[in-house]
Every structure is written in C-alpha cells, then in structure tokens.
Amino acid sequence: MTTLSTGRRPARRRGGSAPFVLVAPAVVLLVTFLLVPIGYTVYLSLRAARVTGGGLGRRVEQFVGLENYRGVLTDSAYLDGVVRMLGYGAVVVPVMLGLALLFALLLDTPRVRLTRTTRIGIFLPYAVPGVIASLLWGFMYLPSVSPIRAVLESVNLPAPDFLGPSTVFFSIANIGVWGGVGFNMIVLFTALRGIPGEMYDAARVDGASEIQIALRVKIPLIAPALVMTGIFSIIATLQVFSEPAVIQPLSDSIPSTWVPLMTIYRDAFVNSDIHTAAAASVVLALGTLALSIVVLTVLQRRAFRSDQ
Amino acid sequence: MLRDKTNSGGPQQFGRRTFLRGVAGIGAAVTLPALLSACGGDEEASAPPKGDPDAPANLTFWTWTTNIEKVVDIWNAKNPTQKVTVSRQAQGEELITKVLTAHRAGNAPDLIHAEYQALPVLITNGVTADLTELAGTIKGEFTEGTWGLTSFGGTTHAIPQDVGPMMLYYRADLFDKHGLTVPKTWDEFAAVARQVRAKDSKAYLATFSSGDPGWFAGLAEQAGANWWANDNGTWSVTINDEPTKKMAAFWGGLVNEGVLSGKPMYTPEWNKEMSDGTLLAWPSAIWGAGVLEGVAPGTKGKWAMTAMPQWDSASATTGYWGGSATAISAKSSQRAQAEKFVKWLNTDPEATSAMIKEGGIYPAAISGQSSPALSAPPAMMPNQPTFYADAAAIAKTARGFSWAPNVNVTYSSYSDLFAKAIADKADFGAAVDQLQAASVADLKKQGFQVKGA
Numbered sequence: 001m002t003t004l005s006t007g008r009r010p011a012r013r014r015g016g017s018a019p020f021v022l023v024a025p026a027v028v029l030l031v032t033f034l035l036v037p038i039g040y041t042v043y044l045s046l047r048a049a050r051v052t053g054g055g056l057g058r059r060v061e062q063f064v065g066l067e068n069y070r071g072v073l074t075d076s077a078y079l080d081g082v083v084r085m086l087g088y089g090a091v092v093v094p095v096m097l098g099l100a101l102l103f104a105l106l107l108d109t110p111r112v113r114l115t116r117t118t119r120i121g122i123f124l125p126y127a128v129p130g131v132i133a134s135l136l137w138g139f140m141y142l143p144s145v146s147p148i149r150a151v152l153e154s155v156n157l158p159a160p161d162f163l164g165p166s167t168v169f170f171s172i173a174n175i176g177v178w179g180g181v182g183f184n185m186i187v188l189f190t191a192l193r194g195i196p197g198e199m200y201d202a203a204r205v206d207g208a209s210e211i212q213i214a215l216r217v218k219i220p221l222i223a224p225a226l227v228m229t230g231i232f233s234i235i236a237t238l239q240v241f242s243e244p245a246v247i248q249p250l251s252d253s254i255p256s257t258w259v260p261l262m263t264i265y266r267d268a269f270v271n272s273d274i275h276t277a278a279a280a281s282v283v284l285a286l287g288t289l290a291l292s293i294v295v296l297t298v299l300q301r302r303a304f305r306s307d308q
Numbered sequence: 309m310l311r312d313k314t315n316s317g318g319p320q321q322f323g324r325r326t327f328l329r330g331v332a333g334i335g336a337a338v339t340l341p342a343l344l345s346a347c348g349g350d351e352e353a354s355a356p357p358k359g360d361p362d363a364p365a366n367l368t369f370w371t372w373t374t375n376i377e378k379v380v381d382i383w384n385a386k387n388p389t390q391k392v393t394v395s396r397q398a399q400g401e402e403l404i405t406k407v408l409t410a411h412r413a414g415n416a417p418d419l420i421h422a423e424y425q426a427l428p429v430l431i432t433n434g435v436t437a438d439l440t441e442l443a444g445t446i447k448g449e450f451t452e453g454t455w456g457l458t459s460f461g462g463t464t465h466a467i468p469q470d471v472g473p474m475m476l477y478y479r480a481d482l483f484d485k486h487g488l489t490v491p492k493t494w495d496e497f498a499a500v501a502r503q504v505r506a507k508d509s510k511a512y513l514a515t516f517s518s519g520d521p522g523w524f525a526g527l528a529e530q531a532g533a534n535w536w537a538n539d540n541g542t543w544s545v546t547i548n549d550e551p552t553k554k555m556a557a558f559w560g561g562l563v564n565e566g567v568l569s570g571k572p573m574y575t576p577e578w579n580k581e582m583s584d585g586t587l588l589a590w591p592s593a594i595w596g597a598g599v600l601e602g603v604a605p606g607t608k609g610k611w612a613m614t615a616m617p618q619w620d621s622a623s624a625t626t627g628y629w630g631g632s633a634t635a636i637s638a639k640s641s642q643r644a645q646a647e648k649f650v651k652w653l654n655t656d657p658e659a660t661s662a663m664i665k666e667g668g669i670y671p672a673a674i675s676g677q678s679s680p681a682l683s684a685p686p687a688m689m690p691n692q693p694t695f696y697a698d699a700a701a702i703a704k705t706a707r708g709f710s711w712a713p714n715v716n717v718t719y720s721s722y723s724d725l726f727a728k729a730i731a732d733k734a735d736f737g738a739a740v741d742q743l744q745a746a747s748v749a750d751l752k753k754q755g756f757q758v759k760g761a
Contacts, residue, residue, distance in 0.1 A: 051713075
C-alpha cells in the first residue's frame, strides 16, 4: 500500500489537471478577447455588402474573397496615409526619445536642484489623455484663437500658420512628442538610477567629465531601456489617431485619411463599410507586427552585442 | 460633419464630435470593427404581424433631438401602458452606423431618428419598415415637398419630423456700420463680399466650409441641382450637373481670390469669428438662430434673417440643410404601437409645439409650422419679431432632391476633396467632378446599377 501510494503521487503531479486549470484563465482570455476578434475581423474582411434586387436595391452580405484587400492595397489615400504615418514616426520617435534621454541624463547629473519637481513637470503631459491634449493644442494652433500667435503678433513678429498644409505635419508631431517625452524620460531615468555608483566613481577617478560619463558609461548601460522605449514608441506611432482626428475638423489641411487608422475609422463609422475597414485593419496589424519584429531583431543585436 | 445641425446648438459640436472620434479610436485597429459589427444575420425584412395599436408596449427610441425626453414624457403620461424610452446612442451618421450594426445583431430600436439623406442607406440595408399604409392616413399633414423627402418610388419609409429650409443670417449692425445693402442675388452677394474686404481687411462676408457637405448640398438644391435619380433600379448620378458646377465655381472663384474665407464652420475659431464680427453673414437654415445662441451669445439682437441670395431674382428658391424623420425598425415586434407614437410625435400639435419649445426645431407638419409656439422670435433675434412668419414664407420656396444610398460616402469624399481644393486654391468645378467620380465608383462597387457608367 505505502509503496503504491508514494509511487502514484509523482505520477499524478506530472499528468494531473492542475497545469491545465492554472493555464486555463489565460488561455480563455486570450482566445476570447484576442484570437476570436482577430479571427472575426479576418472573416469580415473577406466579405462585403453587395446590392441585389430592383427599386432602391437591397444590400446583402456575401463572400468576396480578397477583393477588399485588393481595394485597400490599391487605395492611394490609404497608402498615402501609410507613408505619412511612417514620416510621422521618423520625426516623432527620434525627437521624443532624444528629448527623453536628454532630460533623464540632465536630471541624473549630480547637484541638480528641484529634481523631483522637474521630473513631475516633464511627466505631467503623459497623464493628459491624448484627446484632451489634442483639443488643448488645437486651440493653440487655430489662427484667431491662438495665444502663441497673439503674443508673436503683439511684438510684430511673423506668426506661423500652425495648420497650414506644410506645417500641420509638425504641429501634430509636436502633440505626440509633448505627450510622450515624460513617460520615456521616467523609464530611462529609472534605468539610470539602477546603475551602481561605483561605475561613476571609477570613471571620475580615470578623469572622465560628466559629459563623457553620460556618453561612454550611462548611455551604453541603459541601452536595453532605450530599445524598449524605442519599440513602444514605434508601436505608438503606428497607432497614431486621436491627435490628427481631433485636429481634422479644424483645418482644411488634414484629410479624413491622414493616417491609416483614420481611414479605417472613416470606412467603419462614417461610410458604414465594416468590411473594407476590417481588411485595412488586418493589413495595418500585419505591418505593425512585421515592423516590430524587424526593429526588435536589429536593435537587440546591436544593444546586446557586447554581452555575447 | 453632417450631423445634427438641425437641432442642437453650437459649441458642443466641436467637443462632442472630436471626443467621440477620439474615444472610438482607442483600439480601433483590429478589434473594434469586429466587436461592433455583430453577426451578420439574414437581411430579409420579415414584416411582423401588425398587431393592436393600443396594446401595451415598451418602445425604444434612438434619437438625438434636443430635449426630446420632455416631449416623450408628455406621451408617457398620456399612455402609461405604452412606454417610450429615449436612448441617446449617438448623433447623425454615427447613429446610422449604430443602427445598421444593431439591425444586423437583431436588436435594433423600434424607433429610429434619421436625417433625410441617411434614409436610403437604411432602406437599402432593410432596416426600415414600409410605412406606406400609415402614410396614407397622414399625408395631408405635410406639404408635397416635405413628403418627397421620405418617400421613394411610391413607398414611404419614415415620417418627417423637422425641416431645415435655408436662409441667410447677417449682422444687421455691421451692415449698417459699413453701409452695405443686403444681397438679394448671388451677384450682389459677391459685390458685397468685395466691399467687406475693402472696408475691413480682417473681415469676410462669409466662409465656404469644407466640413459641411449638407450645407453644400443645400446650396446645390437652391441652384436647381438634382444629384440622384432612380429609374427602375438604375441610378443616375449627376452631382456635377450644370447648376452644381455654376454654384461651386461661384464660391470657388471668391474663395480662391480671397474675397470669401475658406475656413471650416463649427470650430472654436469659427465661433470666435461669428462673435467678433470677422464673419458678417452666414447662409444657414431655420435652426441657425439656435446655433448662433450657442456659438455667439454676445451678438444677441445684432443678427437679422432674410431669404437666401437668388440665382434668378424672378423666382425665389431655397434649399434644405438638415432636417430629419422618424422611422420604424423592420424587425420591431411592436409595429402598430410604434406607428401610433410616430404619428403622434410628428403631427399632434401638442407634440410639435413641445418640440419647438424644448428642442428648437422647425416641425415638418403644416399644423406644426403655424404652432403658437412660433409666435415669438428665437431668443437671439428679438429685433426680428416676424422671424417665423418670414421663415414660413421662405420655407414655401424650398426645394430638395432625392438622395442616394451612398450619401455617407459622398459626404465624406466632399470634405476631403473640398478641403484640398481650398488649401491648394484649386478649381472647385474640378472638385465637383472628382466628387461625382468618387460617388459613382462607390455605388458601382456596392453593386448598384449606375446609368452611363
């Protein structure tokens, strides 16, 4: 009896239901809230409402194969939006990470006063929801209500048109940078705080200046944090929506297809064409996935090269 | 953009629209379209049995008319067993999208508020019930022109609630100050626009808005355009007809010359310009007085309303901007009771008077248009005691055109095309041609038969 029962216990532990029970919540949630919606989106993207019958006609949903994908990939407005989004990322990501790194390094230098206050000050815009931030900046940009323009005009300086066809791109990028610097700064700053003080002591003993310490010691040591913030920023770029969508009705310079998500929104909620929107969503999601993998592979190889 | 100009005032326009968009955008990438569009079921409108109009009922009403709850309360007090519940799901085109989704999911509301141009979208999706039978009993309550807004090919799909005949609002005080005469024709309008620029380099007579396709459509109606026609199932699309091109070229010339402003309406900037006298006139609709109250409360008593400038001074005409109707879901199981309510809401003097007072709308029913609630002018125009009498005379000259099942697509193309034309100082006539092409391409893509394409 004793031998039998002791022999059984490890066997039960290995093949029992416990692992399945423990993993079940995660699997159920993943399937219900991620895989099923994605699957349904793909299903919808292969269908379309087509009209049959006389009179005004009746729309009937039917299978159309890859027609929606063909439509999306040949839609010049959508593709222009993709290009614009990549351009937006090329401006926003370096500027945002550059500023975040600069602020983090400045706050990390010895003998800096008011660190805490400054840190909160820089972080605060991140706590402002994107829609609110865009409304706020929208008021600052609109020519006849803009306080920035009012100040410039009062001292007889030429006031820029923030919502002009060539400037609007940077005006919107500015909102993104304004809202994103704080978060990235905190991540980088925390990483800097994690570096042991002896490193700096050693560098100082070797006669390194603060700038040299920053460039040669701090930045290489927080490379993993930079990679992480970089990936987050790139993904955020691909999801840019609320800033241009809020500014769009204020200006003639932003079409409703300014970035891919705006096109998707318009197709789904203005044009009532959920099928094209689904196809465009799948295309965008695949693009995001591909870009993330590429960036992650490249950056990781470079960032961790020295370790291996 | 085309939403609710009819019956909601101004300043919240900006916040609401943008806010909704922003909220909807969060996570829109992959999951939202999937989550929102529930299972696509059968599209057949299986008409449920008609039933007893006096049987107990619990009706849901999706609408965004201002203060409609107070009007519905009157009904609920009188009909305790037939309760109507107002649900503010969304506004304008967003409500239409929601209704389409709910219809597919099988839980559409019994009663649906829809702008006239949105009706064909609902009809071709099989959302609305055929109300021709009900229509026969109340047709006489409406003018022929109004009735045409909800009837297509001999069948009626909704009962008109309110109309928005277009009229011109202008700053009487500033017109006096600059010695300007109120333009009676569009030629005079252009001349006055030039005078305004000469008198005050910061001011404009008016703005051309890329954000308001319904406004542009109204101007086209006034010019005599007919954008769509359906002949036995074949659509003809003539957005670039001669009247529309003439009207677009007129505005485009003045905007590109810098004589008129080209900034969109319904922005905080527009509010400011309407308040501080940068803009001297606003071609709008009868509900415009209510909007002014919201966007420029400080200008009370300074505006006056008159008929739109005319293309042909011999025959006065105006178009419609906005206006809406009440439809009943084809899947409603309480059809008879819903019909009873719709009839009451849109034709009973008590209901129409309440809608005028609480919602600030101009009812579609003839009896409603002579309601005692219209004896006093709108709050913004105490200087024009004859406001509603004048408006009623103008309303008689209004003409509309029929709408197509892809007005939503046409309207969103309008905004992009004209925004670009204004920004590039391009020919508005070419933009009209592009609008025509975009609209036709979409109709064909959806499988409609389109004449000559």
